[in-house]
Amino acid sequence: MFSSTDHDHDALAKRLRGAVAERCFVDVPIIVMPAERFRALAATQPFGDVSDEHQKLVHLGFSQGSMLTTTQATLDARVTGSERVVVVRDALWIDYGDGVKKSKLTPTAIDAAAGEPVTLRNMKTVAAVAALL
Numbered sequence: 001m002f003s004s005t006d007h008d009h010d011a012l013a014k015r016l017r018g019a020v021a022e023r024c025f026v027d028v029p030i031i032v033m034p035a036e037r038f039r040a041l042a043a044t045q046p047f048g049d050v051s052d053e054h055q056k057l058v059h060l061g062f063s064q065g066s067m068l069t070t071t072q073a074t075l076d077a078r079v080t081g082s083e084r085v086v087v088v089r090d091a092l093w094i095d096y097g098d099g100v101k102k103s104k105l106t107p108t109a110i111d112a113a114a115g116e117p118v119t120l121r122n123m124k125t126v127a128a129v130a131a132l133l
């Protein structure tokens with residue numbers, strides 16, 4: 001987390017990605033968003049009350065840009081067991097149900113469905129970050 005007076009989040013993400021690649025010799029997607037957007041996304045959790053133990057299996061996914069309009073349908077086709085996926089306000093929530101080990105909702109599949117890199121954070125992490133903002 002950091003503060004910036006630069007309100008062009010896409011350009012800032014590109015500059016940060018370039019700086020990380022130059023200094024660390026790795027090319028990783030960077031997502032920059034205002035605190036208000038993160039808090040708003042955190043508040044969209046669609047699965048109702050989730051037990052403390054199950055919060056590690058419920059993830060918020062977000063990206064720098066807009067996800068494809070077909071993201072929900074593409075991921076729905078990969079859902080197995082008690083998994084659930086809900087796309088909400090250009091982010092997605094995944095309840096991995098019985099666990100991620102055998103899930104077909106892999107990072108590669110999620111990125112492909114969204115049309116761009118997506119980062120996932122579990123509910124506990126989302127709540128902790130939102131509380132710091």
